[in-house]
Amino acid sequence: MALVSTPALAATAPGVAITIDDFDLSADPLMRGEARDGRLRESLDRFGIKAAGFVAGRNAVGEAGPTVLRAWSDGGHAIGNHSYSHNYYDGKDPLAYWQDIVKAEDVLKPYAGFRKLFRFPFLGEGKTVEGRDAMRQLLSDNGYRNGHVTIDTSDWFYSSRLVARLKADPKADLAPYRQAYLDHIWEKATFYDGVGQQVFGRSIDHTLLLHHNLINGLFLGDLLAMFKARGWRLVDAAPAFAQPELARTYDAMPSGQSVVLQAAIASGRPELARYPGEDSAYEKAKLDALGL
Template identity: 55%
Template sequence: MAAPPSRGVARARRAPAIAVTIDDFDLSDTPLMSGEERDAAIRAALNRHKIKAGGFVAGKYVNDSLSKRVLSAWSSADHIIGNHSFSHSYFSGNNPDALMADIMMCEPLLSEYPSFRRLFRFPYLAEGKSREGRDRMRMLLKQREYANAHVTIDTSDWYIDNRLKARLKADPSVPIAPYKRFYLDHIWERANFYDGVAQSLFGHSIDHTILLHHRLATGLFLDDMLSMFRARGWQLIDAKTAFASSVFAMEPDVVPAGQSLIWSLAKADGRFDKLLRYPGEDGDYEAPKMDAANL
């Protein structure tokens, strides 16, 4: 197991830094945007801010010419393409060999693209509810030369997106500005929470990876989100820069394993129990706030 966090983790920058990672790549059409339009908007925002993201693709969505066009475009732009398993199933810790087989089932769908890297993101950030399953899975990943593509800033962007799409289906003319404000406020609040915990753990900010999904809200609001971070003093960095940090090699000794890497390191530390909820992020936390705002 990795040593506990310390101030010895090197960092040259003082300002927090953030890299974009996007999960799933379900390219289904949505209100306001087709899957292809949504992807074009996401890549345009990344290009505008001159950063390279990480895309973690669930193999079950790679099924037609659109997927090939999208993944080719991501690879041509030098965005990382990583493995999110084929089936996108929750890993409880039971049968890690089956999960490894599912990961390897996904790999041939992605490995043809030059920017593919053996980075694996656990679906639902679930790394196992038992030490035996967790440790077996960690060993299997190392045997296949995969690294855990940790998230440090977890979000409930998917829940905000679900609410936005449901409202648009019911009323296509509904204003999206209030949803954008809620989305940006949510992202900003969660980013500062996780960075605050990181500062308590390490004595400084770290290179963060934020969890977003290939959804309508990302297509609509990613550019605004990146502009917000830049305007408020955060640095925008490439995903490969973040993943190269020694922080991402840490293996917190916690069960259930998973969640944000910062959440897990804080849980293992033992000083932050009053700050940590489980799961770290969920729609249940955002529902009352969205209900109150009539969103």
């Protein structure tokens, strides 16, 4: 007998919100940055969801930046702060790093979609407790919340491999890259959701880390369709960030990476986490074996 989904059952399924980092609008081997952005927004619109874009300020001041950010604002998507220079925060000079965040805010705040959500580049929140807490205080004092990632990925590495292949062979078959990308994201989603269930006692609405790159421009729609077909709910980013699990701070070191892993460490379950959470070193052998 086929199982019949009920509203109560559906509500317990994990949700996933799309967050997109960096907004590097340079051209890739197949399309200009503006065209890639249009494909990303079209995929979001097709599935009726609102995303969050975490924009490095330096990427918002080029020729295409204002047009793209107006389109995100007009589409009802949130725009968050990803620093101006996209430098790693090691915690050594919080005030200097804060000035880089302010510089990005000056560029981003004219857009209606701007929200005081800050996402650390490379998800690094400081190598010391003192540096971590100093930046947390600066953000809080100035009305910012952390734009936490729950599902970390290496989509950027998959995209870089695809770009390299297309530069060498412009007629390369895209299908194997599509499948490898979908498999990777699904593996990461189920891993982080599994950790979250153990730490939080339930599946939350996840914030998925993606980047403004070729592989997402090509296959974001396929990714959303995959999540939906496999029983996950597609949710808007704003309410996902409002969940109590993402609003808390966790006393975990090393600080950063997925907030799910931070919560695992803080709750006394460090065996559930790994550091770094995601890295190209974990994925290279897989893609090499596939000839990609």
